[in-house]
Amino acid sequence: MRLPRRPTLPARSVRALALTAAATTLLSAWACQPKAETPETADLILRGGRVVTVDPRIPEAEAVAIRGDRIVSVGSEADIEAFRGDETEVIELDGRLAIPGFIEGHGHLLGLGTARLQLDLMPTTSYQDLIDLVEEAVAAAEPGDWIVGRGWHQSKWDPVPDPAVRGFQTHDALSAVSPENPVLLRHASGHASFANALAMELAGVTAETVDPPGGEIIQDASGQPTGIFVETAANLVASAYTASRESMTTEELEEEAMRSLLLAQEEAFSKGVTSFQDAGVDVETVELYRQAIDEGKLKLRVWAMLSARLPDLAELLPTLRVVDYGGHRLTVRAIKAYADGALGSRGAWLLDPYEDDPGTTGHNTVPLEDIAAVVRLALQHEYQVGTHAIGDRANQAVLDLYAAAFAELPDGPEDLRFRVEHSQILHPFDVPRFADLGVVAAMQGIHAISDGPWTPDRLGEQRTLERAYQFRDLIDAGVTVMNGTDVPVEDIDPIPSYFGTVVGRMNNGEVLNPDQLMTRMEGLEAYTINAAYGAHEEFSKGSLTPGKLADVVVLSQDILEVPDDQILSTRVDVTIVGGEVVYRREGS
Numbered sequence: 001m002r003l004p005r006r007p008t009l010p011a012r013s014v015r016a017l018a019l020t021a022a023a024t025t026l027l028s029a030w031a032c033q034p035k036a037e038t039p040e041t042a043d044l045i046l047r048g049g050r051v052v053t054v055d056p057r058i059p060e061a062e063a064v065a066i067r068g069d070r071i072v073s074v075g076s077e078a079d080i081e082a083f084r085g086d087e088t089e090v091i092e093l094d095g096r097l098a099i100p101g102f103i104e105g106h107g108h109l110l111g112l113g114t115a116r117l118q119l120d121l122m123p124t125t126s127y128q129d130l131i132d133l134v135e136e137a138v139a140a141a142e143p144g145d146w147i148v149g150r151g152w153h154q155s156k157w158d159p160v161p162d163p164a165v166r167g168f169q170t171h172d173a174l175s176a177v178s179p180e181n182p183v184l185l186r187h188a189s190g191h192a193s194f195a196n197a198l199a200m201e202l203a204g205v206t207a208e209t210v211d212p213p214g215g216e217i218i219q220d221a222s223g224q225p226t227g228i229f230v231e232t233a234a235n236l237v238a239s240a241y242t243a244s245r246e247s248m249t250t251e252e253l254e255e256e257a258m259r260s261l262l263l264a265q266e267e268a269f270s271k272g273v274t275s276f277q278d279a280g281v282d283v284e285t286v287e288l289y290r291q292a293i294d295e296g297k298l299k300l301r302v303w304a305m306l307s308a309r310l311p312d313l314a315e316l317l318p319t320l321r322v323v324d325y326g327g328h329r330l331t332v333r334a335i336k337a338y339a340d341g342a343l344g345s346r347g348a349w350l351l352d353p354y355e356d357d358p359g360t361t362g363h364n365t366v367p368l369e370d371i372a373a374v375v376r377l378a379l380q381h382e383y384q385v386g387t388h389a390i391g392d393r394a395n396q397a398v399l400d401l402y403a404a405a406f407a408e409l410p411d412g413p414e415d416l417r418f419r420v421e422h423s424q425i426l427h428p429f430d431v432p433r434f435a436d437l438g439v440v441a442a443m444q445g446i447h448a449i450s451d452g453p454w455t456p457d458r459l460g461e462q463r464t465l466e467r468a469y470q471f472r473d474l475i476d477a478g479v480t481v482m483n484g485t486d487v488p489v490e491d492i493d494p495i496p497s498y499f500g501t502v503v504g505r506m507n508n509g510e511v512l513n514p515d516q517l518m519t520r521m522e523g524l525e526a527y528t529i530n531a532a533y534g535a536h537e538e539f540s541k542g543s544l545t546p547g548k549l550a551d552v553v554v555l556s557q558d559i560l561e562v563p564d565d566q567i568l569s570t571r572v573d574v575t576i577v578g579g580e581v582v583y584r585r586e587g588s
């Protein structure tokens with residue numbers, strides 16, 4: 001782990017002033033820590049388990065005392081017992097593990113919320129399951145509201161749908177449970193959609209509608225559409241849905257955004273995520289977050305990066321900048337830039353051609369001089385920059401342009417903590433350059449598992465071993481490596497992503513890059529203190545240290561000790577944000 005550095009105080013540095021304020025709070029909290037004989041009482045105590053603080057000064061304890069939104073003490077059962085008063089709430093850990101709340105290092109909060117607004121049909125095991133889920137959604141909706149979902153797959157269903165046309169279910173049962181709500185449900189493959197009668201009516205689809213080029217409307221024996229739209233035919237119904245959204249008022253859209261934000265928060269808390277680093281937001285989203293905080297609805301701590309794609313960025317930076325708004329709920333002082341695409345679609349920008357398509361090295365998606373301009377703007381306005389870079393060439397180019405900008409600073413790059421988002425494929429030459437430049441690698445352990453099985457197809461075996469997901473080499477070089485999930489690309493659940501960094505076993509049973517794994521403790525640091533460091537927030541969070549925010553997670557089992565193959569069965573039992581229990585697993 002890179003130990004949190006002492007705050008530096010370069011002149012004119014607003015960021016440093018913010019850090020100083022945080023450090024002062026921390027110091028005063030230390031200073032007024034109660035003496036043993038006259039302890040102040042705690043509001044909440046966690047006791048009777050293993051407390052891993054991720055603070056090397058007191059790495060382990062048996063209990064934690066919390067007052068207000070802060071941790072006041074960690075120590076033995078006896079130490080903490082002294083903080084118990086008549087009103088103190090006590091959570092018995094019963095041998096379970098308490099750790100700092102997980103910090104999602106790179107995700108898209110509203111993307112998660114929007115996904116949650118849609119029906120998740122992935123778990124359906126029969127057509128009746130799908131019908132039941134839609135019926136539930138109808139009961140919760142207003143007549144006329146669209147019900148959209150995704151993830152059904154008829155070949156996973158038992159029994160097979162009956163009646164069926166070409167193996168697909170027909171819309172009759174669906175239309176029966178949803179006569180007043182148009183329904184549009186995307187197939188798991190994304191290559192077909194399933195609509196009910198009302199959705200087809202709104203889309204103007206009848207028995208007479210002809211198939212569009214590259215698509216098919218599946219019909220029954222009498223020529224009636226069955227509700228299944230293949231490939232481009234799905235656009236017929238999708239455009240009716242899009243049109244319905246165009247008529248939504250600003251108020252309705254705002255209300256939907258708020259609903260989606262709160263669903264995202266609920267999901268984050270249920271997975272033990274207490275802070276969320278949002279990778280690329282617009283002005284409206286920052287406004288939404290402020291409003292949700294002002295209304296007391298947003299308790300998740302959000303650190304949001306403004307998208308470099310926003311027009312008039314230069315004017316926005318000073319006006320949108322905010323640090324620790326609403327009791328450490330919102331910070332905006334970073335920009336998300338973009339250098340290349342993704343590996344799966346061969347958009348990642350590589351130094352050498354793709355193994356499975358030697359004609360291409362991928363793409364630089366935003367001209368480098370434009371990224372350099374964003375970097376200059378950021379330095380001018382005391383913002384961090386996190387640049388999306390997946391391929392080794394993109395990573396190199398981003399480090400080059402960071403280095404060029406830092407070289408012009410009178411004080412050098414000290415403590416700027418610019419980031420590379422993803423840092424998936426790195427030329428060995430560039431690994432130590434992250435450390436030299438003080439650049440943080442914001443990686444996603446889960447990708448090493450989910451994308452791992454086909455990574456060697458793109459890169460070849462040798463290049464994969466030398467360059468993909470170089471967790472170990474980066475850490476050994478002194479680089480701060482953080483973890484996250486890129487939700488909604490992946491589930492926000494930190495446990496599988498932690499597993500990806502410390503065990504790395506893929507669904508095919510293999511480990512992509514066994515020499516590059518982290519230790520269990522490093523894996524935990526990547527999800528806590530290192531992620532806090534990557535946001536200049538290690539003075540207020542990332543470890544269970546007296547004076548820091550009381551963001552704590554209780555896990556059902558000890559992810560630092562259980563055998564490899566048990567890690568994934570770990571559940572989040574309790575999530576605490578600022579001393580408030582925001583999630584408790586049923587039955588835990």
Ligand SMILES: [Zn+2]
Pocket residue numbers: 106107108279486
């Ligand atoms: Zn992302």
